[in-house]
Structures are given as structure tokens and as C-alpha cells.
Amino acid sequence: MNKLKKKDNSEDMSNSIKNNENIKNEKNFEEQKSISAEAIINKKEIIFDIPMNITIELGRSKIKIKELLNFSEGSMFFLNTKKEDPLKIFANGKLIALGEIVMSENTYGIRIISIKNSFNTMN
Missing domain, CATH: 1.20.5 (Single alpha-helices involved in coiled-coils or other helix-helix interfaces)
Structure with a gap:
């Protein structure tokens, strides 16, 4: 037991x-x-x-080196975009949205008019 x-x-x-x-x-x-x-x-x-770098692209232009070397104050060259074309907004080099220029007092700003779909899905 x-x-x-x-x-x-x-x-x-x-x-x-x-x-x-x-x-x-x-x-x-x-x-x-x-x-x-x-x-x-x-x-x-x-x-x-x-931190991220935001870049707003106003337009692009392709020029030759000799034209670049001729630049001086007051020189002009033209871009490939029209006044009414939306501006491209990049975050770290990737296109994320389109926008338009706005003025606020003495500074420029950008109003977002469309956001790239892949950017929306990240939220």
C-alpha cells in the first residue's frame, strides 16, 4: 500500500x-x-x-552639351510640357501622383489632382 x-x-x-x-x-x-x-x-x-525626397517635375528637355555650355543669365530653353499639363510628383524617384501649381502668398505649392493606384493601396 x-x-x-x-x-x-x-x-x-x-x-x-x-x-x-x-x-x-x-x-x-x-x-x-x-x-x-x-x-x-x-x-x-x-x-x-x-525621410523622403519629393520632386516635382515641371517638364523635360533634351539639349546638346554645346547648348548647355552657352547658357548665361537670361538664357531660355523650352520644356516638353504645356502650361495645362499636370506636373509629375515623385517620392524618392518613383512617380506617386500628379498635381498642379498653386500660389500661396509668395510661395509655390502643389495641389494633388490624382494619386497613383499602387500608392493608394499602401495606405
């Missing part, structure tokens, strides 16, 4: 240890889930803080 009691006690003890390990594993899993959610949020914050 003593042997049975000892077995029962040792089984209870091992079951208790297993239960404690399962509870610890569940807590660790929950902690990892919350940590990974925080990590994702932190990664987004890091990405949102990356």
Missing part, C-alpha cells in the same frame, strides 16, 4: 509540474504575442519617420 501511495504522490507531483510548465508556456506565448504586436507597431513608427 505504501508503494501505491508513493506512486500516486509522485504522479501528482509530475502532473503538477507539467501543469505549471503549461501555464508558463501559455504565459510566454501571450507575452510573445504582445511583444510581437508592439514590435510591429514600432517598426511602422520607424518606417513612418524615414
Whole structure:
């Protein structure tokens, strides 16, 4: 009978240890889930803080080097776009939108008139 009691006690003890390990594993899993959610949020914050160069293209022109070397103050050359054509807006060299020039007091601005579809889907 003593042997049975000892077995029962040792089984209870091992079951208790297993239960404690399962509870610890569940807590660790929950902690990892919350940590990974925080990590994702932190990664987004890091990405949102990356600086980008915005370039507005008024137009383009192809000239020869000798024409470039003849430039001086007051020189003019013409672009391939018309006054009413939308301006191309680039972020780090990638086309993201089209816009038009607006004036605000003594500064220029750009009003966005359309956004490239792939840029919209990122939001």
C-alpha cells in the first residue's frame, strides 16, 4: 500500500509540474504575442519617420552639351510640357501622383489632382 501511495504522490507531483510548465508556456506565448504586436507597431513608427525626397517635375528637355555650355543669365530653353499639363510628383524617384501649381502668398505649392493606384493601396 505504501508503494501505491508513493506512486500516486509522485504522479501528482509530475502532473503538477507539467501543469505549471503549461501555464508558463501559455504565459510566454501571450507575452510573445504582445511583444510581437508592439514590435510591429514600432517598426511602422520607424518606417513612418524615414525621410523622403519629393520632386516635382515641371517638364523635360533634351539639349546638346554645346547648348548647355552657352547658357548665361537670361538664357531660355523650352520644356516638353504645356502650361495645362499636370506636373509629375515623385517620392524618392518613383512617380506617386500628379498635381498642379498653386500660389500661396509668395510661395509655390502643389495641389494633388490624382494619386497613383499602387500608392493608394499602401495606405
